[in-house]
Amino acid sequence: MKRRTLREKLRDWSWRFVPVFAALWVARLRALLPPQQRAATAWGRGISVLIPERGTPELLAVTLAHAHAAVAQIDEPTEIVVMVNGAEAALYATLQQHYPDVVWLFSAAPLGFSGAVEAGLRRVRHPSVYLLNSDMRIAPDAIAQLLPYRGPEIFALASQIFFADPKRRREETGWCDFYVDGARTVIYDRDPGTSQVARGSLYAGGGSSLFRTDLLREYMRGSRGYSPFYWEDADWGARAWAEGLECVFVPASVAVHEHRGTIKKLYAAEEIARIVERNALQFELRHHFTNLGGLRAIGHLSTQPPQSRLELCGLGVAAGIARMRGQNDAAKRCGFRYESIVHRCYSPIRPELPTILWVTPFAVFPPAHGGARRIAELACRLRPYVNLILLSDEQQAYTGCAPEDLAAFQLAHLLQARNDKEGQPLEALPVRMRTHAPRALRDKLRKLQQAYGVDLVQVEFMEASLLVEERINGIPFVLSLHDVYLDGGAADANQRATLRRYDTVLTCSEEDAKWLADLPHHVVANGATNRCEQMPPSPGTKRILFMGPFRYAPNHVGILQFLEYVWPTVRGRHPDAELVILGGSEAVRPQYAHPLLQQPGVRLIAEFVDPVPHLAGCALTINPQQEIRGSALKVAESLLARRVCVTTRHGARGFAELHSPALRVVDDWQAMAAEINLLLSDSAARHQCEQASAEVRDLLSWDGRAAELLKVYRRLLPEKFGKVPGP
Numbered sequence: 001m002k003r004r005t006l007r008e009k010l011r012d013w014s015w016r017f018v019p020v021f022a023a024l025w026v027a028r029l030r031a032l033l034p035p036q037q038r039a040a041t042a043w044g045r046g047i048s049v050l051i052p053e054r055g056t057p058e059l060l061a062v063t064l065a066h067a068h069a070a071v072a073q074i075d076e077p078t079e080i081v082v083m084v085n086g087a088e089a090a091l092y093a094t095l096q097q098h099y100p101d102v103v104w105l106f107s108a109a110p111l112g113f114s115g116a117v118e119a120g121l122r123r124v125r126h127p128s129v130y131l132l133n134s135d136m137r138i139a140p141d142a143i144a145q146l147l148p149y150r151g152p153e154i155f156a157l158a159s160q161i162f163f164a165d166p167k168r169r170r171e172e173t174g175w176c177d178f179y180v181d182g183a184r185t186v187i188y189d190r191d192p193g194t195s196q197v198a199r200g201s202l203y204a205g206g207g208s209s210l211f212r213t214d215l216l217r218e219y220m221r222g223s224r225g226y227s228p229f230y231w232e233d234a235d236w237g238a239r240a241w242a243e244g245l246e247c248v249f250v251p252a253s254v255a256v257h258e259h260r261g262t263i264k265k266l267y268a269a270e271e272i273a274r275i276v277e278r279n280a281l282q283f284e285l286r287h288h289f290t291n292l293g294g295l296r297a298i299g300h301l302s303t304q305p306p307q308s309r310l311e312l313c314g315l316g317v318a319a320g321i322a323r324m325r326g327q328n329d330a331a332k333r334c335g336f337r338y339e340s341i342v343h344r345c346y347s348p349i350r351p352e353l354p355t356i357l358w359v360t361p362f363a364v365f366p367p368a369h370g371g372a373r374r375i376a377e378l379a380c381r382l383r384p385y386v387n388l389i390l391l392s393d394e395q396q397a398y399t400g401c402a403p404e405d406l407a408a409f410q411l412a413h414l415l416q417a418r419n420d421k422e423g424q425p426l427e428a429l430p431v432r433m434r435t436h437a438p439r440a441l442r443d444k445l446r447k448l449q450q451a452y453g454v455d456l457v458q459v460e461f462m463e464a465s466l467l468v469e470e471r472i473n474g475i476p477f478v479l480s481l482h483d484v485y486l487d488g489g490a491a492d493a494n495q496r497a498t499l500r501r502y503d504t505v506l507t508c509s510e511e512d513a514k515w516l517a518d519l520p521h522h523v524v525a526n527g528a529t530n531r532c533e534q535m536p537p538s539p540g541t542k543r544i545l546f547m548g549p550f551r552y553a554p555n556h557v558g559i560l561q562f563l564e565y566v567w568p569t570v571r572g573r574h575p576d577a578e579l580v581i582l583g584g585s586e587a588v589r590p591q592y593a594h595p596l597l598q599q600p601g602v603r604l605i606a607e608f609v610d611p612v613p614h615l616a617g618c619a620l621t622i623n624p625q626q627e628i629r630g631s632a633l634k635v636a637e638s639l640l641a642r643r644v645c646v647t648t649r650h651g652a653r654g655f656a657e658l659h660s661p662a663l664r665v666v667d668d669w670q671a672m673a674a675e676i677n678l679l680l681s682d683s684a685a686r687h688q689c690e691q692a693s694a695e696v697r698d699l700l701s702w703d704g705r706a707a708e709l710l711k712v713y714r715r716l717l718p719e720k721f722g723k724v725p726g727p
Contacts, residue, residue, distance in 0.1 A: 048129045
């Protein structure tokens with residue numbers, strides 16, 4: 001028999017593919033509209049446990065025993081519902097007698113996982129439902145551990161899964177992610193290790209997770225095309241994320257899976273493989289994780305077995321593709337990225353504490369620049385006194401951060417709302433103010449204020465200052481200016497008009513504060529972590545350190561001037577001197593390349609690194625900055641790491657009145673060269689200067705800076721802070 005070509009198959013099936021092909025085009029048009037976002041609402045009280053079951057009463061007996069122990073720890077109305085399908089009721093007579101308080105539902109017809117869950121959902125009474133497979137054993141506190149995470153934007157909460165056999169490789173954990181392999185979306189479970197940090201998850205598995213009941217009912221109806229099993233819970237998760245809701249993996253909630261493979265007992269291996277492949281393609285057609293679209297999608301559809309083609313070419317499936325694919329593409333067009341989900345971290349909101357929302361247009365973790373370091377250090381010290389929510393742009397820059405980095409925040413919402421092009425020139429401030437307050441960031445800011453009952457919003461950087469236009473319900477807005485750009489010129493009027501809309505403005509130095517004399521403002525200076533006790537005296541090497549990420553223009557300009565006017569003199573006196581420049585990951589960009597950086601003895605580190613080892617290995621630090629605003633964290637970091645800092649007068653901004661022999665302020669390049677040569681020549685004299693006094697340590701400590709910021713919050717929110725203990 002002659003083998004038919006793909007073209008012949010397409011020709012025979014072409015009319016059947018019309019609904020899917022049309023749906024793909026409708027989705028492209030739908031993606032041009034704003035994404036439809038779900039309102040953030042409270043979950044309500046009451047927990048139902050729903051167990052779909054088919055012919056395994058011996059496993060169900062153990063599952064029920066553990067479920068009863070779990071609901072006994074919940075101080076809310078509860079119920080347990082068992083949906084038996086495809087099995088005789090007589091098999092469960094003993095269990096019914098033993099558990100008369102359980103709601104028993106029976107269907108003689110086999111419904112599959114999806115059908116059984118949907119049937120059971122029609123009968124559950126409470127606004128939250130924990131889906132539990134009949135071969136799962138949950139810990140006594142498994143459900144109770146999830147309840148504090150029921151935030152208004154959360155759709156589902158997943159328990160951590162362990163296998164009953166501890167030697168088995170953990171391919172199932174409950175923390176779900178994906179990767180793209182050509183035209184396929186591959187979903188898999190990440191291994192959380194020993195971390196107890198709650199993380200974002202692509203979806204919450206249908207075997208041991210808590211869901212919003214009403215939404216799950218709706219999503220179940222929309223996922224009937226996945227029947228009888230597999231991929232439906234991934235569909236619920238992807239849909240929730242695209243609609244502005246979230247799925248969270250909570251490792252403290254534990255379930256143990258017997259993993260008996262019930263489906264394999266009921267379906268032939270070939271049929272299981274067909275359904276898995278069919279549903280994987282349906283998921284991709286609906287959610288568009290890969291570049292599969294148009295004729296390429298039809299080509300993949302044509303290679304499916306005839307039964308799968310019939311099932312995927314129906315009008316109902318096509319309608320789901322048009323709706324969900326368009327919604328997902330619209331969400332991604334507005335800055336949402338599925339890849340960022342697993343980098344989100346969550347902690348329960350503490351209702352007794354005020355809730356502060358920090359918004360930044362720049363990435364904070366890893367802290368690759370001074371502004372990020374300031375935010376990170378203040379946040380970890382404020383955590384005992386407030387609920388902190390982080391809303392940040394530049395989510396692509398967060399891929400290298402660890403879950404512990406975000407532990408200071410109850411919630412971290414990361415967007416990619418702004419898409420800067422690499423190497424683009426620095427725009428004028430009015431333009432930056434518009435581009436750094438994009439629509440997606442504005443929308444999320446409004447939603448978070450409403451969803452979490454935010455008490456105060458703090459916007460970081462002048463670039464994002466127009467976000468004050470999204471204030472709702474008179475919430476106090478604070479603007480934290482890392483640099484004050486006012487200079488007495490014509491552009492000041494526009495800036496001042498925006499600044500006046502804030503309840504108060506924070507500056508990093510008294511010098512900056514002078515520009516705001518007619519506006520409500522407070523100085524919360526920059527600081528550092530006190531490492532004086534841990535750091536040894538500077539070594540005998542002649543290594544000089546400059547901690548200056550090039551993304552901040554004064555760092556790049558200053559070091560080039562140093563290399564031109566100072567470095568030749570230092571190398572002439574000390575041929576073995578070495579200059580280490582921590583230029584940050586941006587330092588590899590072509591616009592930062594310069595012959596001066598290629599001089600002998602100069603080592604440029606063009607990546608984000610922890611500066612502490614470099615501080616330990618250097619003889620002294622420098623700060624050659626010119627014409628800066630704000631203040632340089634690098635000065636405080638050097639002094640509290642027992643290292644002398646030789647700085648220009650501009651670079652000492654914010655620290656000029658500090659009485660410390662470790663701070664060497666010079667007025668010109670010649671004086672800087674002379675000071676460095678002296679310090680490199682006389683290590684004993686250098687060591688005498690390095691130890692900071694107790695007064696200097698207190699003045700520069702981040703602990704003191706955080707206390708100053710907390711005082712600002714208390715003035716703005718006296719009622720909210722009435723019962724909150726102070727630092």
